[in-house]
Structures are given as structure tokens and as C-alpha cells.
Amino acid sequence: MTFKQDRLENEKNDPFEGSSLKFVNVPIVLIALFIGFGATYLALRTNNTSMTPGDSRTTSSGSIIDSNSDSAPVAAGDLQSLMEKGKQVFTTTCQACHQATGAGIPGAFPPLAESEWVNGSPERVIAIVLHGLQGEINVKGQKFQGVMPSFKDQLKPEDIAAVATYIRNSFGNQSDLVPLDLVNKVKEHTKDRTTSWGGEAELKAQKWE
Numbered sequence: 001m002t003f004k005q006d007r008l009e010n011e012k013n014d015p016f017e018g019s020s021l022k023f024v025n026v027p028i029v030l031i032a033l034f035i036g037f038g039a040t041y042l043a044l045r046t047n048n049t050s051m052t053p054g055d056s057r058t059t060s061s062g063s064i065i066d067s068n069s070d071s072a073p074v075a076a077g078d079l080q081s082l083m084e085k086g087k088q089v090f091t092t093t094c095q096a097c098h099q100a101t102g103a104g105i106p107g108a109f110p111p112l113a114e115s116e117w118v119n120g121s122p123e124r125v126i127a128i129v130l131h132g133l134q135g136e137i138n139v140k141g142q143k144f145q146g147v148m149p150s151f152k153d154q155l156k157p158e159d160i161a162a163v164a165t166y167i168r169n170s171f172g173n174q175s176d177l178v179p180l181d182l183v184n185k186v187k188e189h190t191k192d193r194t195t196s197w198g199g200e201a202e203l204k205a206q207k208w209e
């Protein structure tokens with residue numbers, strides 16, 4: 001109680017209380033200016049900004065297309081739309097095992113980043129996604145012996161072309177895009193297959209025509 005009283009007394013005796021009154025307009029004017037500026041800024045910005053969720057980056061049109069322009073005689077728009085679609089397919093279908101970074105999980109799921117399989121024959125990448133893989137495979141010097149399911153009934157050929165293109169041009173990889181007609185070719189070529197690839201040895205024994 002005594003403390004409270006002390007404080008009240010102190011406040012009453014505050015020597016600045018009287019004199020500060022005549023400056024009261026300055027902070028109010030400043031605050032009003034700030035609020036006005038903020039509101040104007042927001043109003044102008046909001047007009048130009050799409051309100052879709054997520055960050056506003058798009059697939060880089062510059063670097064990827066430039067680096068492939070020598071080897072891939074395909075319109076730039078094709079690559080960009082394949083990459084966008086491929087990212088969606090990857091996120092929903094592959095990422096749970098191979099991870100968003102493409103690094104996989106040591107001992108369980110092999111990496112796609114800098115994988116010799118991902119960056120090798122495009123037919124083989126298609127074949128793996130179509131039929132799955134179950135057997136011994138070495139990726140970047142690490143041995144894996146896991147189970148990857150088949151996606152031929154789940155993904156359309158367009159999705160496979162897109163996701164194959166995406167993994168070959170993400171995570172630091174830079175390889176040719178995978179066109180739809182190549183997916184259709186491999187699908188036709190392996191249409192009688194009902195089991196997963198048995199591992200590295202069987203994949204290497206394939207002749208892709």
C-alpha cells in the first residue's frame with residue numbers, strides 16, 4: 001500500500017507532465033504520417049500481388065533453359081511446363097521416399113541428386129518409374145536393397161515425362177529433358193512386364209531401342 005501511494009505521488013510530481021503537453025502534436029503528426037504511408041504502400045502493393053499461397057518464385061526460366069539449349073531441340077515453354085508439372089508429381093508421388101532435396105535417406109532410399117541412374121539413360125529412368133525396382137542397386141557408391149513400387153497404373157505418360165524431366169533438372173542435376181514420346185516408346189517396349197526390375201544387373205542388361 002505504501003508503495004502504491006509512493007508511485008501516485010511521484011506521478012503527480014512529475015516535472016515533465018505540464019511542459020510535455022505542448023509537444024503532443026509532434027508525435028501524433030508523425031504517427032499519422034507513418035500510418036498513412038503504410039496504408040498507401042499496402043494498397044499499392046496488394047493490387048499487383050497475386051494472393052495464391054506459397055512463395056512467389058516460378059521455375060527459373062533462365063538458367064535451366066540456357067544450359068540445355070545446345071542439347072535439347074525443344075521449345076523453352078515445353079521445358080518450363082514439364083518442370084512445373086514434374087515438381088507437382090514429384091511432391092505428391094516421390095518425395096516421401098526420395099525427400100524434397102532429392103538426397104534420399106541413407107540405407108533406405110537412394111539419392112536422386114547427382115545419381116548416375118537419374119542422369120544416365122532417360123529410357124532407364126522411365127523404366128524404373130513405370131515398373132518399380134526391387135533388388136540390389138548401387139547409387140553414388142552406396143548399396144541399396146529396397147522396394148520402389150511401380151507407377152505405371154498410377155501415373156499417366158505425361159506425368160512420367162514431367163517427373164523424369166524434373167528429377168533430371170533439379171537437386172543440382174542437369175540432364176536432357178524427357179519427351180512424352182520416349183515414355184510411350186518405353187511403355188510399349190515393356191508392356192508385357194508384370195514385375196519390378198530386379199535391380200542393377202537386370203537394368204544394365206536392358207537394350208533400349
Ligand code: HEC
Pocket residue numbers: 090093094095096097098108109110111112115116117118125128129133134135136137139144145146147148149151163164167199
Ligand atoms: C516407397 C518409396 C519410394 C517412392 C514413393 C519412390 N521411390 Fe524411387 N526408389 C525407392 C527405392 C527403395 C529405390 C531403390 C530400390 C532398390 O534398392 O532396388 C528407388 C530407386 C529409384 C531410382 C534409381 C536409383 C537412384 O537413386 O537414382 C530412381 C531414378 C527413382 N527411384 C525415382 C523415383 C521417382 C521419379 C519416383 C516418383 C515417381 C520414385 N522414385 C518414388 C523408393 C521409392
